[in-house]
Amino acid sequence: MIKDDAQRYGWLSITVHWLSALLVIAIFGIGFYMVDLTYYDKGYHELPKLHVSLGLLLAMLLIVRIGWRVSQRGKPQPLPNHSRKIRLAAASMKHLLYLLMLVMVVTGYLINTAKGDSADFFELFSVPATWQLSSDGVDLVGEIHEIAAWLLILLALAHAGAALWHHFVIRDRTLLRMLRPGKSDPNP
Template sequence: MELRNTDTHYGIVQVLMHWLVAIAVFGLFALGYYMVDLGYYDAWYRTAPHIHKSVGLLLLALMVARLAWRWVSSAPTPQASHKRWEIVLAHLAHIILYLLIFTVLVSGYLISTADGSSIMVFNWFEVPSVTGQVKQLEDVAGKVHYWCAWALVGLAGVHGLAAIKHHVIDRDETLRRMLGLSAR
């Protein structure tokens, strides 16, 4: 498998970044869903948010790298069997997925730094607040974070179902290309 994308295939860098982002998004969603009901005396009360914030900030760095990689290595051309409306919807879905991911990540950062404090990433390094103390920022960012996270997971689910539709019903290479398994 090649490093960069070609006109017909995704390269290993794009494939790995795609699946790392997918695992992180669904993992962060599950952890976030779990941790909101933790009680003060629960063993995970402090650990879960620390992991959630740390992985979220690492995902933000990965998404910036992924966006840069898209400029360097453009996506393969759509398959000839794809209808025009499928191509347009897929393109629109990818744009919205990127926007939602960045919105969820930035709003999560703003929730945690609204009081002016920094975020410690796995005790490796600290990411400072860029806003300082801003009243009610945590509440506004929290609502944005919550609703955009649900929208992101919903759209990512539809995205996955569309890939399965292409694989099972259309019997094309769409899913196999992103798995790095397509025929050359």
């Protein structure tokens, strides 16, 4: 099943979710590692290119994800055992994750193109610079990028922790719905 329904996510939603999660972790790890590299360190020239390419891939997945969510008529509904507080927390977390990914993509693009250079996607194509930032602007955008990166990774950890809490403590189907698609559950 590729489409989402009221009980479960389809293959496309599941695939984009997990690819996004892996990308966020990889991009964060590369960014964390590369900020302290000096000119003569291994990876000084190559890791930023990989960081940018993976960031552009995350941007593409974010566009697909939002487009898919908007186009889907049916989407998985909260499980019946979820209280209003849990539903609000889950919706808030999801929207914050989307917002932080968007902030990361936009600020990363602005940092990369600040001097008028394009953002290259694995040397396959380039996204041109739209405007240049002053050095003060680059510093501000860099700070926003770093703060948003930490917030994103911390929120992603909380998201994963909540999924595990649902699975092992509450013992409901929240996590399972994002692991495998299927027909509607007779006993949600």
